[in-house]
Amino acid sequence: MKYSNPVIKGFYPDPSVCKVEDTYYLVCSSFQYFPGVPLFESKDLVNWTQIGHCLTRESQVRLSGVNSSGGVFAPTIRHQDGRFYMTTTNDTTRQNFYVWTDDIYGEWSEPVYVDQGGIDPDLYFENGRAFFMSNGLDDDGVGGVIQCELNIETGTKLSPSRSIWQGTGGRYLESPHMYKIDGRYYLMAAEGGTEYGxxxxxARSESLHGPFESYASNPVLTNRNLGGYELQGVGHGDLVQDGEGNWWMLHLGFRQIGRWLTYHHLGREVFLTPVTFGEDGWFTAGHDGITLTGFNTDRIPDTTLQRVKKSETFENTDWNLDWCYLRHPSAANYRLAHGKATLTGTEVTLDTPASPTFIGIRQKDFDATISCEVSLTGTGEAGLTLYMDENHHYDLAIRRDATGIRxxxxxxxxDIKSVEHQTALPGDSVKLLIRSGHERYHFFAVIDGVEFPLGTAQTRYLSSEVAGGFTGVLIGLYAVGRDSQAEFTVFECAYI
Structure with missing residues (x-):
């Protein structure tokens, strides 16, 4: 079978995976968005279905006042004795914690906090004992991957935090994961920063606590030297073994907008790469240590069909799964029904690191046509936004003030915020239309079937290279204005 990467498209970074019986479960970072930590399942590793979120209550995670790309960092998902655990970091509060559930389709527990610093935490279980790892400073101030033993019921440390590996010397050591394979302990991590490097x-060891011997051909997987290639930023992986004994890595990467255009705005996405163990117990990954946009493999049956969703609408998406809010929303401002969304505006705008009236879905490919019927009552503004963060977003909207409606x-x-184009409207409703390409967005108002151009904008100014941060573009519905109410119908994002 030949499968295509990414296997989960759009802003779903820092994947972690575990397998229980014949099903794989995967979680991703969510940063300032709520609900937190999207949760997916798969039977074949190439087709993933979102089944929930791990953090669905305000009591589980503090997001108020969190700047863009703050909040919930890289999670790890593990399963032990019938229970699922998800551990993560709230980077804004500098707290590591985990939640658990006995029902993967149900609610997760309140957080259990761990008195160990660093980020990107990992849980490892062995012989009834639980070990917690993160990257940071140990109790003696030594940096690296740090480890302690935990009481898994309470989160209490049962041993000091100790640095067990310092990586290979690359910057930003992160994403530690521990595995026991054929009697040896393997410690996998990432370096270079979650960007082009x-x-x-x-590394591996005969002991859980080290010392660890680094793989002689590190890095085992990277696209860092492939200048001019559209797939970059490969790293932050997690290993999983399939039912036939084959090993795989789920990891992040990103797609540049063009072969020689070093910008990406869709966010970091989820990629699947084959892993092969040699007779000496060391493993290799990918095609000569790089990740491809597709792999031809006999590890997945030819009867497996990789499904691609080419159109997203109000009818074929789930408000509770596919869509998300900025920080903690005020539920009274949202009425979400089959085929329709009614949003009540407030004075909070998209330019504020707070919770404006906003609900968004991730942009998943470069080429798309995005449209929605929007009507507005009251004074204010409502429409579509292509949202990267509070300082980088493009808005196509209806605006009503004392001078009329446009x-x-x-x-x-x-710091540049400019209304570039506008056109008067004959009424209080309009179809808004965005045509998206690799390099540009094109904006239109459709009145009585006629498209009125409202300008274009380069995608690069919504990229991580310009905006900074760790997120990607969301297609958002929003409303602003204390006495405004907006109704959204006939939404579609059709990928080409």
Whole structure:
């Protein structure tokens, strides 16, 4: 079978995976968005279905006042004795914690906090004992991957935190994961920063606590030297073994907007790469240590069909799964029904690191046509936004003030916020249309079937290279204005 990467498209970074019986479960980072930590399942590793989130209650995670790309960092999912555990970091509060559930389709527990610093935590279980790892400083101030033993019921440390591996010397050691394979302990991590220098590294030991011997050909997986290639930023992986004994790595990467255009705005996505163990017990990954946009493999049956969703609508998406809010929303401002969303505006705008009236879905491919019927009552503004963060977003909206009602395009790039184009509307409703390409967005208001151009904007100004941070573009519905109410119908994002 030949499968295509990424296997989960759009802003779903820092994947972690575990297998229980014949099903794989995967979680991703969510940062300032709520609900937190998207949760997926799969039977074949190439087709993933979102089944929930791990953090669905305000009591589980603090997001108020969190800046973009703050909040919930890289999670790990593990299963032990019939129970699922998800451990993560709230980087804004500098707290590591985990939640658990006995029902993967149900609610998760309140957080259990761990008195160990660092980020990107991992849980490892052996012989009834639980061990917690993160990357940071140990109790003696030594940096690296740090480890302690935990009481898994309470989160209490049963041993000091100790640095067990310092990586290979690359910057930003992160994403530690521990495995026991054929009697040896393998410690996998990432270095280079989650950008163009990203890479996966590993070491092994005869003991859980080290010392660890680094793989001689590290990095085991990276696309860092492939200038001019569209797939970059490969790193932050997690290993899993399939039912036939084959090993795989789920990891992040990103797609540049073009072969020689070093910008990415869809976010870091989930990629699947084959892993092969040699007779000496060391493993290799990918095609000569790089990840491809597709792999031809006999590890997956030819009867497996990789499904691609080409159109997302209000009818074929789930408000509770596919869509998300900025930080903790005020539920009274949202009425979400089959085929329709009614949003009540507030004075909080998209330019504020707070919780405006906003609900968004991730953009999953470069080429798309995005449209929605929008009506507005009251004074204010409502429409579609292509949202990277509070300082970088493009808005196509209806705006009503004392001078009348208009369709506008506003470009927000850093400190520059400008209404570039506008056209008067004959009524209080309009179809808004965005045509998306690799390099540009094109904006239109459709009145009585006629498209009125409202300008274009370069995608690069919503990229991580310009905006910074760790997220990707969301297609958002929003409303602003204390006495405004907006109704959204006939939404579609059709990928080409």
């Amino acid at each position: 990203h890479m996966v590294i590993y 369709a506008i395009t506003r470009l927000n790039v850093g």
